Amino acid sequence: MVPAELSADLISQWVGQHLWPLFRLASFLMVIPVFGTQLVPARVRLGLALLMTVLIAPLIPEVPQVEAFSADAVVITLQQILIGVGLGFALTALWQLFVIAGQMIAMQMGLGFASMMDPANGVNVPVLAQIYTITITLLFLAMNGHLVAFEVFIESFYIMPIGMEGLGQAGVWDLAHRISWMFVSAILLALPAVAAVFIVNISFGVMTRAAPQMNIFALGFPIGLIFGLFAIWVLHANFLPHFEQYTRETFDFMRQLQGQP
Template sequence: MIPADLSAEVISQWVGQHLWPLFRIASFFMVIPFIGTQLVPARIRLGLALLTTILIVPMLPPVPQVEALSGDAVIITLQQILIGVGMGFALTALFQLFVVAGQMIAMQMGLGFASMNDPAHGVNVTILSQIYSITITLLYLSMNGHLVAIEVFLESFRTIPIGMEGLGQEGVWQLAHRISWMFVSAVLLALPAVTAVFIVNISFGVMTRAAPQMNIFALGFPIGLIFGLFSIWVLHANFLPHFEQYTRETFQFMRQLQGQP
């Protein structure tokens, strides 16, 4: 016999009140760069998601009364996963734009062959992209960006409460268009160094036409590489302002996904 206070409706309410926030939080932690990487074991990510869920459940509004094995419960679960993955993807795009910018600069200056394995994602990237990735990770953690990201994400439980409605069609389109923002920002970040190295290559082309006997392959590659490294060193002074601007735009975009102005 099941006691009256432990009926199926009460059990379903308890499960929904804890399980649906867990799906959203766990999806977010599995995607974000500084936690959702191969360097952090899945057990630690799941433990952080469980701990965060236990802490915020008492502050959440009541969840809808839906049977645990109904079709509506499946839709709500998928909506929570989509919200968590979408907001985590917005944060991932911030880190990946610097990786793409590093690859653009490295390919232009002749460092495309110098690649190494990225332990966080398990893929090969150029040395410059790895340097940029480490730099922005340290800057992000030193500025407590991870705490701000988690705070902005937890606001979604207030702006997008647990229910049948999630990001909606407009939110999905905004996430799709975020890919173009990532590539445009990467091009703008890499444009000064790429343009400087391109001008050097044009000057070597003019020199080759003026003196055909010059061995452009033996002379142009090391000079172009040295000039590219000098350009990176000069442009590194403006690295922090660009990082702050793109981080601010990312947090504004995460709030726009939640319907905040």
């Protein structure tokens, strides 16, 4: 028998106070970079989600009183998963931005064939994209970006309390439009190196037209590769300002997704 002091409403409140934040937090940790990659076992991510849920459960607002197995409880659970995945996707777009930029530069300069296995995602990516991924991961951790990400995520419990309402149609539409921001930012990041290598290729095309006996494949490829590496070295001087700008835009978008001005 259940003791008198442990009523069904009290048990439902306890379950909702911890289970729904766990769904939102676990969904966020399963998607975000660094923590949500294949390098981190699912048990570790789940344990971290449980630990953080226990810490933040007393700080979040009151949860709605609904039956544990009702249709409203299912809708609230799906809303928490959608919010966690949406905020995690906004942060994942920051990583994929630099991966796409590295792929664009590598394809233009002739390093597209030099690919390696990305242990985080389990796919083959160009070496330059993997170098960019490692660089931004180290910069993100060195700048305590993971702490800011968790701070912005915990703010979502106050801006978007646990309930029937979540991201809504406008939030899902903003997430879909975030893909265009990712590609546009990647093109802007890779445009100087791509344009420089493209000018070199045009120059060799003119030289081949003027001197057809010159072997463009034997001469143009290594020079274009060397010039592309030089362009990457020059662009690394402005790598940190671009990373700070895109990281700031990502956190602003995460707050905007929650309804903050």
